Amino acid sequence: MSKYIDQIKKLVELQEIDSEMIKLKDRLVEAPKHLEELQNSLDDIDGQIGQTKERLDLLNQQKDKLQKDIEEDSYKVKKSKNKLMMVSNTKEYHAMMREMDNLEKLNRFREEEMTNLIEDIQVHQEKMEELSTESNSLREELSVSQSTLDSEMEKINKRVNQLEKGRKKACANVPVPILSRYNFIRDRLNNPVIVSVKRGVCTGCYISIPPQSFIEIQKGEQILSCPNCQRLIFWEEHFSNSN
Numbered sequence: 001m002s003k004y005i006d007q008i009k010k011l012v013e014l015q016e017i018d019s020e021m022i023k024l025k026d027r028l029v030e031a032p033k034h035l036e037e038l039q040n041s042l043d044d045i046d047g048q049i050g051q052t053k054e055r056l057d058l059l060n061q062q063k064d065k066l067q068k069d070i071e072e073d074s075y076k077v078k079k080s081k082n083k084l085m086m087v088s089n090t091k092e093y094h095a096m097m098r099e100m101d102n103l104e105k106l107n108r109f110r111e112e113e114m115t116n117l118i119e120d121i122q123v124h125q126e127k128m129e130e131l132s133t134e135s136n137s138l139r140e141e142l143s144v145s146q147s148t149l150d151s152e153m154e155k156i157n158k159r160v161n162q163l164e165k166g167r168k169k170a171c172a173n174v175p176v177p178i179l180s181r182y183n184f185i186r187d188r189l190n191n192p193v194i195v196s197v198k199r200g201v202c203t204g205c206y207i208s209i210p211p212q213s214f215i216e217i218q219k220g221e222q223i224l225s226c227p228n229c230q231r232l233i234f235w236e237e238h239f240s241n242s243n
């Protein structure tokens with residue numbers, strides 16, 4: 001009986017190491033995901049900044065062109081006004097008046113367009129400022145997360161190394177056939193490998209152990225498997241009373 005109890009204890013010890021190892025390895029996979037999400041958001045914002053900047057450049061080019069056209073035609077109107085004084089021919093006078101009128105109309109239309117353009121540029125500049133602020137704060141968050149992650153990963157990797165050494169020691173204490181059974185189950189079933197039986201129920205699959213197996217397990221002579229889930233089982237009472 002004491003040899004049996006001793007073997008179970010060693011298997012439970014091994015189980016504790018394996019359970020912690022599984023948890024840590026899951027964390028190694030999960031932890032960088034937040035960082036990836038942040039990086040994706042940042043890439044998205046930077047893409048939007050690029051598009052907004054392109055649009056702003058285009059709008060500014062349009063504004064410059066429009067400004068130039070307005071100035072040129074204003075100058076023409078001004079020149080015509082001066083010339084108008086010298087014109088004596090009525091026909092010519094009317095033609096010049098019409099042309100000036102057209103140019104002034106065109107410029108009024110351009111001024112309206114200019115107002116719209118300036119509004120549009122303002123909207124895009126505000127958007128640009130918002131995006132820059134967002135991009136900067138994301139960049140900051142990313143760098144903080146990166147260093148937090150780095151130190152967490154370092155701690156986890158250290159602990160995994162410790163556990164691997166501990167596992168080797170724990171394995172050395174378990175007889176080879178029992179260890180092979182343990183490893184066989186570990187490779188095929190979800191953690192855990194070894195579980196207690198509480199009030200006649202396997203705590204691995206929560207199904208009642210058949211009476212014959214339950215009598216066997218209480219004897220504490222050989223290491224049994226749950227007939228349902230195949231995990232190694234031990235009777236919890238052996239541990240609450242006899243150690």
Ligand SMILES: [Zn+2]
Nearest residue numbers: 202205226229
């Ligand atoms: Zn079971």
